[in-house]
Amino acid sequence: MIREKVKTGITGLDEMLDGGLIPGRLYLVSGTSGTGKTTLAMRFLMEGAQNGERVMYVAVDEPPNEVRENMRSYGWDISRVHVFDGTPDVMSYDKTPVRDVSTERRVQYFQDVSKEIRKTSDRAPADMTVNTLQEMLRQEMKERRYTRMAIDSLTSLRYFYIRTSEENTSLISFLRVLSDLGITTLVTVQLPEISKPDVEAHIARGEIRLHKWFDGRGLIRGVTIEKLRGSKHDDRLRSMKVTTEGIVVKPSVPMREGTGADEESAEPPPPPDEAPQGSAQGQPSQSPQEIPKDQAAGIQGPSETAGGPKQ
């Protein structure tokens, strides 16, 4: 019997996943840049923190102070999310001995992250490799009981923490250790615009892929479940939006790839005075009077058959 599923916190996505993720497993969140991977991962962690779970965000791409600032634009309180700063130091090219990073870095709450970026010590930079990260996470998990974790991103680990010759073996080892921890884990992966599957796709128990493209009227977003072991799931491309509240997935709205035209009509664009200004990532930031009416409708994505603007 499979335990109760873990909710991602995004209602429409949970529906697509037939209730959520199977607990204790490792999943990928993939997509090109700016598709919303970090936002999705953070929403997943917040969902756990709100239920009183202990959850951890492992920062590899962006320093924690920037992540916290970025999430503020959604009005989210991520203060109770634990964070581990896994961003590497500035390299000093002198021949000074490198210190073991595990003596330097501790897991902390996001609320305790300093406003400024952590500065590389003048004495010697700390050495951060995929192996040290792996061991530190294993140690931390042994000491405290976490239920959710997000690694953001595996792509940075691959590019900046591993020598090219050892790339695949180190990554497989890292993912294997993560899987064995028995924690529901989301690992973000950045894809090039034209991509082919990589090792991580085979190891993960599931993959949520985020898409975006231009349909001639504006930016369209969608989400697919590429794989989900041990559970039935939605196999269609579904409409996704990034709003001031975060990610919204509409499983009732199937899409045709490339066109962005929804088969059903989405809700009409908000009246000018209700439209958010300068808050949500991915939303057009200018006030609606600055966008021609038909374009504004294009963002909302109604199909031409549903009365959308004829070009």
Added chain:
Amino acid sequence: MTQDRLSTGIEGLDTMLGGGLIPARPYVVSGTTGTGKTMLSVQFLQQGVRKGERALFVAIDEPPSEIRENVRALGWDVGKIRILDAHPAAKAYSKRVSLVEVAAQRSVGSLMEAGPSQKTDAMKKASPELSVQSLQLMLRQELQETKYSRLVIDSLTSLKKLSETVEDINTSLRSLLRFISESGVTCLIVTDLPDPTQLEPEIFITRGEVRLHRRLAMGKIDRCVTIEKFRGSAHDTFPRPMTISEKGISIDPRKRIPKALLRELQAFTHFA
């Protein structure tokens, strides 16, 4: 509460960015040749100088004297922009001379003082090697002495080609950008258009990408700009028309771009 934003010096671009750039973070300006990347960067620096900030231009593609000529032709007063001449020197190709520490050789001058391209003592000394690593060392020295708020590296594409070993570029590039962030400097990195089949590390480790496009049709160049990514901020997701005149770059965030140009752009955004 909104964060303080840093103006790019181009009003329309600031509007597209939801007010401007978030300070102390690195960004990419990408595009093919002739799209206006250098001009946009100089405008960004000039805006800083106008506000009394210190601004530094790292010249790798063109020697400083040429950049000065080019922007002077626009009638801009760019004298206060500081420039680090990292333009590769003529190679000596003589046998086995030890490498010279590049930091000891380069100096920063104001764009005003940029004279004719300095002749290298190639006959006497080895020419210094420029790499991502040596640029970090050079900048460390410069940033220790002078407090800059804006920095441009023009271009990373050339810098990467000059750096010898591919294996180390990713890590040293990450380190360079980290160093710039820790110094509290807002940085624009100029690059060529990224290869859609490759994941270029500078694209995913920076916090945003402004992409410039151009298309020649019916004897006229159509230009536009897109914000490909901007972390932590609302931004315009539409391509907007851009013009280059004697006043520099201007962008109209209320206008739409010609259909033909849009179709060409669509060919770039592939649906996986």
